[in-house]
Amino acid sequence: MADIELLPHNVPSKSDLPELVEELTTLNLGPTHPATHGIFQNILKMDGEKIVSGEQTIGYIHRAFEKIAERRAFYQITTLTDRMNYCSSPINNMGWHMTVEKLLGVEVPKRAQYIRVIMMELARITDHIICNSILGVDTGAFTGFLYVMQKREEVYEIYEEVCGARLTTNMGRVGGMERDLSNTAIRKIHEFIKSFPPVLRELEKLLNRNRIFMDRTINVGPISMERAISYGFTGPNLRAAGLDYDVRVMNPYSSYEDFDFTIPIGQNGDTYDRYMVRNEEMWQSLKIVEQAINNLPEGPFYADAPEYYLPPKQEVYRSMEALIYHFKIVMGEIDAPIGEVYHAVEGGNGELGFYLISDGGRAPYRLHFRRPSFIYYQAYPEMCKGSTLSDAILTMSSLNVIAGELDA
Amino acid sequence: MLTNQEVAEALLEKFGDQAFDFEEPYGLLTLSTTREQIIPMLEFLRDHKTYQVIFLTDLCGIHYPDNASKEFMVVYHMHSFIHNFRIRIKVSIAEEDIHIPTATGLFASANWMERETYDFFGILFDGHPNLIRILNIEEMDYFPMRRQYALEDATREDKTDALFGR
Numbered sequence: 001m002a003d004i005e006l007l008p009h010n011v012p013s014k015s016d017l018p019e020l021v022e023e024l025t026t027l028n029l030g031p032t033h034p035a036t037h038g039i040f041q042n043i044l045k046m047d048g049e050k051i052v053s054g055e056q057t058i059g060y061i062h063r064a065f066e067k068i069a070e071r072r073a074f075y076q077i078t079t080l081t082d083r084m085n086y087c088s089s090p091i092n093n094m095g096w097h098m099t100v101e102k103l104l105g106v107e108v109p110k111r112a113q114y115i116r117v118i119m120m121e122l123a124r125i126t127d128h129i130i131c132n133s134i135l136g137v138d139t140g141a142f143t144g145f146l147y148v149m150q151k152r153e154e155v156y157e158i159y160e161e162v163c164g165a166r167l168t169t170n171m172g173r174v175g176g177m178e179r180d181l182s183n184t185a186i187r188k189i190h191e192f193i194k195s196f197p198p199v200l201r202e203l204e205k206l207l208n209r210n211r212i213f214m215d216r217t218i219n220v221g222p223i224s225m226e227r228a229i230s231y232g233f234t235g236p237n238l239r240a241a242g243l244d245y246d247v248r249v250m251n252p253y254s255s256y257e258d259f260d261f262t263i264p265i266g267q268n269g270d271t272y273d274r275y276m277v278r279n280e281e282m283w284q285s286l287k288i289v290e291q292a293i294n295n296l297p298e299g300p301f302y303a304d305a306p307e308y309y310l311p312p313k314q315e316v317y318r319s320m321e322a323l324i325y326h327f328k329i330v331m332g333e334i335d336a337p338i339g340e341v342y343h344a345v346e347g348g349n350g351e352l353g354f355y356l357i358s359d360g361g362r363a364p365y366r367l368h369f370r371r372p373s374f375i376y377y378q379a380y381p382e383m384c385k386g387s388t389l390s391d392a393i394l395t396m397s398s399l400n401v402i403a404g405e406l407d408a
Numbered sequence: 409m410l411t412n413q414e415v416a417e418a419l420l421e422k423f424g425d426q427a428f429d430f431e432e433p434y435g436l437l438t439l440s441t442t443r444e445q446i447i448p449m450l451e452f453l454r455d456h457k458t459y460q461v462i463f464l465t466d467l468c469g470i471h472y473p474d475n476a477s478k479e480f481m482v483v484y485h486m487h488s489f490i491h492n493f494r495i496r497i498k499v500s501i502a503e504e505d506i507h508i509p510t511a512t513g514l515f516a517s518a519n520w521m522e523r524e525t526y527d528f529f530g531i532l533f534d535g536h537p538n539l540i541r542i543l544n545i546e547e548m549d550y551f552p553m554r555r556q557y558a559l560e561d562a563t564r565e566d567k568t569d570a571l572f573g574r
Binding site: 058059062064066067068070071102227229230231232243245250251339340341342344351353355357365366368370374375376377378379407408 | 433434436438462463464465466468470471483485489492494496515516517519520521524528541542543544545552553559
């Protein structure tokens with residue numbers, strides 16, 4: 001560029017100008033901020049309203065599950081998995097059971113597999129309704145959240161009927177389910193299939209084409225597919241970026257190959273796409289639940305593996321073998337074969353993996369959880385760089401970071 | 409459909425005796441390599457035109473205190489979406505020289521996974537941009553997942569290993 005000659009009156013004299021001091025503001029978001037929906041801290045450097053950089057601190061609810069697991073019998077680890085992604089604990093429970101079954105070589109009967117599918121898909125629905133309705137809350141629509149919470153309550157009642165617990169479910173056993181679906185449970189599942197669509201449609205009506213919601217979420221916190229893959233994204237967040245990777249389809253487990261469902265994908269990987277992907281996944285999950293409950297196969301709900309599956313209580317009082325197995329299983333005296341297994345299920349947030357190494361003892365030699373939240377949350381500073389604080393809150397909300405899963 | 413055999417042969421051809429201990433536990437191709445070759449191997453798999461093992465699923469450490477001069481192991485799980493092919497690569501390192509090159513240059517996701525591995529096992533990832541503790545408090549002066557740190561309180565006598573231990 002040619003030199004521009006400044007005319008004397010255009011040259012500002014130094015003394016006329018106030019000295020500009022550039023200063024960044026440090027903002028402490030968390031650890032206990034209501035907008036983070038969990039206990040983790042972000043130290044944000046702000047330039048006015050724009051975020052320049054972010055530094056994350058996590059580990060506030062770290063409970064050393066991997067260490068504890070090294071001293072616990074296999075069935076006692078189920079209760080640890082509950083407490084990872086507590087919005088969809090049945091998926092964690094089933095994922096763990098399937099990992100152990102793979103190690104032991106136990107084949108689970110069809111009926112148990114279908115019951116598991118029903119429970120896992122109901123769990124996915126509860127996971128996604130929380131994420132999506134909270135996204136509504138963060139954009140200023142509180143009503144939708146309260147409205148769909150009723151439906152989560154109904155799913156929790158189904159859990160309660162199936163396993164006795166609501167949040168930390170400890171559902172199922174290694175080798176099958178702990179009990180068959182009761183008539184009440186079946187009735188409640190049918191009721192849910194009927195009553196959920198109108199509610200979800202209403203939430204869609206509130207948000208999907210809402211101008212305010214769209215303006216707040218489109219192009220907010222986007223991530224490209226390449227970056228998402230590099231950052232280890234899985235689940236709805238990766239699918240929103242445009243890659244149709246779903247463990248249920250790629251490596252079907254628990255008879256997922258029997259069901260007809262589609263995998264929704266997004267294009268831009270932004271908050272709106274993540275919302276829409278989760279929204280469509282709820283419809284697909286409902287479809288799977290409906291197919292599974294209508295085609296529920298007859299037969300036993302647990303595998304014929306007496307050395308691993310707790311015998312029925314009345315048997316324990318009558319037969320010697322049952323009593324011995326009961327004692328051995330409860331005391332954790334069952335030795336697993338030597339081996340190493342990696343098993344992954346499609347959790348609420350993505351690929352939930354269990355890497356289990358057994359040295360032939362009663363507890364794992366090493367157990368590592370591949371927690372999707374932990375792996376993709378590290379992309380957060382990159383995603384919210386340059387955006388405003390209010391948008392950063394939405395980005396975090398739409399990533400659905402669950403503190404329990406993050407910290408394990 | 410990519411077979412384990414095919415990838416194993418390609419790795420043997422490329423890395424020779426630096427790729428060894430091939431196994432297939434539960435159908436998942438497992439192999440070991442040295443720490444000098446781990447980054448070239450990950451890069452070879454990632455940038456391979458047909459295999460495209462572009463996804464680092466998981467990275468974790470294991471402690472084997474009884475394996476002399478191979479006390480620690482770092483395990484990489486990789487995934488190729490296009491072929492739906494998974495592979496597991498192990499690297500053993502000695503306690504006296506507990507270093508391994510970082511994979512953060514290849515995968516952004518390796519950052520926290522390596523920090524976690526450092527946090528719990530004390531494995532040092534050379535070249536990592538920010539190798540500090542992640543889940544435990546910074547003041548901690550030991551690496552809790554090492555096997556010498558017992559889970560139960562050592563002063564308790566009612567919980568003996570004969571009854572409750574592993």
